[in-house]
Each structure stands twice: as structure tokens, then as C-alpha cells.
Amino acid sequence: MIQLRLAWVTLALLLVGAAPTRAERLIASVSNHRVTVTPNYSGEELVLFGSVEKDAQTPPTRTAYDLVVTVRGPRADMVTRRKERKFGIWINTDSRQFLKVPGYLALFANRPFDAMANPEVQRRQQLGLTNVLLTQRVGPDYGDVVPNDAFRSAFVRLQSQHGLYREDTSAVTFLTPTLFRTGIPLPAAVPIGTYEIEIKLLADGAMIAKTETAFEIVKVGFEQFVASSARQNGFVYGLVTTAMALMTGWMASIVFRRD
């Protein structure tokens, strides 16, 4: 028992010792933590704002900060297919499966990633769409591939065309040297679920602080009711839809009766 407690204490000490001494603290909040999808929903823009709090340990020479905001939507398995010409027509031949990739992915920064940090830091901190980890199934293995892989770049490009993946290195603005804001645009065809926001603070080419927050997109009222009953009560949902069809047809034959 005592031995176990000792082990815990040692572990705790180790953890405390391992944690870097933080000189800056990040505080951030998003304008709306719960986006509701109503019948007239057609996209929305959230605002993320926050500040960098310095303390006594902050080197006085440090004046400029870099900030990277990563927004990740609910994860899903996706498949990318490539068409090829076979027998004179274009059909899907090759495909690649992406595992648990975010349905929405946005990276915002205050200046280009290349100006912030060296390629090694960019890769390790997943700065930029080319550096974000997108796990693929490659045969029996899992892993990300090189950024210029045909399927990976096609996947990112198509998601970007739908406004679901985006990268903007001028979206974050510093209102004062320590106060920042950025917009998070959500397209109309946005996936429903929980969105994680990760904010990384960089100075002199290295990450010095990190914080996380989140918001959720939910269907409410009628939309929620229809979507959940379609998924959970397929039989009843089908019956109701069929009854609705019969009612509409019957009403029409009454309203427009000519004999």
C-alpha cells in the first residue's frame, strides 16, 4: 500500500518536473458554443477572441507572438475515389480510405507558417493543411503519406472546394500586441457534431503555450426530430412518409376533382 502511494507521488513529481515552465498563458473563447441548425440555417460565422497573458517569467525582449488556430469538426471515415477511362467511359477504379478524419478542418494564423517556424516545427506541430495528420489505410497498415500524394491532395482540394477545409494565414489579427481575434466561417453543408479548437502560441520559432476550447453544432426541434427518427426508427419513419405521400395524393385528387 505504502509502496503504491510512493509510486504515485514519484509519478506526480515526475509529471510536474516534465511540464515546461510556462511564461505565457493563453485565454480564449468563442462567440457561440452551441450553433443550432434551424430550417433557415445557411451557414454562419463564429468569432474566436482571446489574449496572451504575460507574467514575471516572460523575457522582456519578447514582444511579437505568432498564433495558429486549428478547428477540427466531427471525425468520420471518408473514401476518395479516382475515375479512370475504361471501355470508353469514366468509372471509379482506385480508392483510398481516410480513417477518422475531421469533416471540417480550418487552420488560421496571423502570418505564413514559413515565417513562423522552420519546416521541422511546422511538421511536428501540424501547422498548415499539408502538415495536418490525415490517416489513410494503406493495405493492412495505417498512416499518413507524403503531402503531395495524389489521393491526399485531391481529398484536401475537394474538401476545400466545399468550404470544409480551409487555411488562411492572415485570418488571425492582433488587436493589441496581446489581444487577438479570428473568424470561423461555417459553410451551409457543415457536419453536425462537436468541434475542437486548438490554439497554439509561438514565439521565436517554437511553441510556447497551447489551449483548447470547443463548440458544437446541433440540429434542434424539427430537424433533430426528423433526422433522429429516420436513423433510429426507420420502420415508423417509412410508414409516416408513405402515409404522407398517400394523404398528399388523396388531397390533390379531392381538390382538383373535375367530375
Next chain:
Amino acid sequence: MQIYLPIADIPVNIFLLLAMGAAVGFVSGMFGIGGGFLMTPLLIFVGITPAVAVASVSSHIAASSFSGALSYWRRRAIDPSLALVLMIGGTLGTALGVATFTLLRSLGQLDLMIALSYVVLLTSVGGVMFWEGLRAMLRARQGAPATVRRPGSHVWVHGLPLKMRFKRSKIYVSVIPVIGIGILIGFLGAVMGIGGGFILVPLLIYLLRVPTSTVIGTSMVLTLATMMIATMLHAMSNHLVDAVLALILMVGGVTGAQFGARAGQMIRGEQLRLLLGLLILAVGIRFAIELVIKPDDLFTIRETEASR
């Protein structure tokens, strides 16, 4: 005014959907067809995924064929026993079709299959219809009566066993081809999101020699049955029927159909067939072009499984 479709998960202009429903309804009322072959491509065109479009259109066709069937029922223009036998085949075919639909969807070849079946079916049926209409019109212009070609007195169908008498249609045929036709229409309807009226009516006339007095009403009953079953099965197995989308289409569709029916009575029969043939042919050719020319983007993405 934008409205958010809960299953398709996209916002669409409600007036655009109503207009599409009314336009397709007008055409369907004019020619006495369900109009699914026009509605499904239109929905795909406005950005609804083919799978949701096919599943939702089935309930829309159920509504329009029910209103049509009711008015034919009042005029006693439906053969109940023929409709019943067709429905047995239709049920089988629809179940088979929905299973195929689910399988193709998991293989990633659903869009191709839908496009291919549209090309093959629409260009062939549309082409034959157009040709026949053209010939009839030319005959009419030469002064000869523009009658439909009468089918031969005995085709191979009449040599089959298990014969049954269909009183109201005054025909005596084997149930094998009747059930076969039902299976075919049910299958095509579930996979392609069409009622199949434009294939069913010619089949009933030329193969079974069902008289024109009962052919359209009876085909509407089969369409109604297969589309109701398709709606149920799509709702249960794929969860893809968008009730909101379907309701908007139905309201537009049944209204447009009334005006279409009135317009159709002002046009002569052979001209009507020529027009319908052209329309079907045009849709088929459009799908063919899309398959043959190089697509703008060789890649497509599709969600396989949401991890909620």
C-alpha cells in the same frame, strides 16, 4: 427562402424545389407518367446526393401515382386482378432492387450504375418512342389514319402455361410474364428512383395486349405499390428518405400534374408520343455525355461511416 433538408443535410431554396416539382408534375400529368426519370436527375443537379435523391423521389412518385390511380379508379379504368398479380412481382423486384442499391452503395459503384441504367434504358425507350411517333406523324401527314401498330395475333408469351383470365382487361394470359414485368419494374424503380411507367405501359400494351382503357390506371397501381415499398425499404435499410424534401416535391408535383393533364388533352396522341420520346431520349443522351467526356475532377469523396 432557404430551407434546411434534415436528411440531405443541405439548405435548398424551397421555391426552386416547388418549381421543380410543378414542372415535373406538369410533364407527368401531360404524358401520364410518374416523372421520376426527370426528378431524380434534377435533384442530383441541385446538389443532393444520388442516394438521397433516389430514395426520396420514390415517395414523391407514390403521391402522384396515388392521386392518378384514384381518378382512374372512379372511372373504373383499373383491372384489380391484373394489378394484384403485377404487384406480387413488383414486391419481389423492389426488395431485390433495394438490396442491390445497398450493395452497390457500399462498393462505390452506385452513381455509375444509376448513370449507366439511365443511359441504356432512356436512350433505347426514348429512341423507339420517338421513331414510332415520327412515323405515325408522317403517316398522318400523308392522309393515312395515324393508328398505333397493332401487335401480331400471337406472340411467344401466349404459349406459356399457368394461364389466368383478367376480366376487366378481357385478356387470357400466363401469369409468368405478368410477374416478370412486375419484378423488372420494381427492380428498376428501386435502383434508379423511377416509377417505370414509361416502360411498363408499352410492355403491357405490346407484350400482354392490355387494352388502352385499363393500361394507364393499372400501371399506376403497380407504380404506387412498388414506390410505397421502395420508400419503406429505403427508410429501413439506408435511412436516406428525406421527408421534408419529399413533401415539398409532392405538393409541387400533384399541382403541376393537374395542369399538365389539361394541356395533354389538347395535343394529339402521336404528337404526345413524339414529344415524350424526345424528352426521354434527351435525358438519356445527357447521362451518356456525362459518362463519356472527361470529368472536371477525376476524384470524388464520400463519407463511409460517421463515427458519432
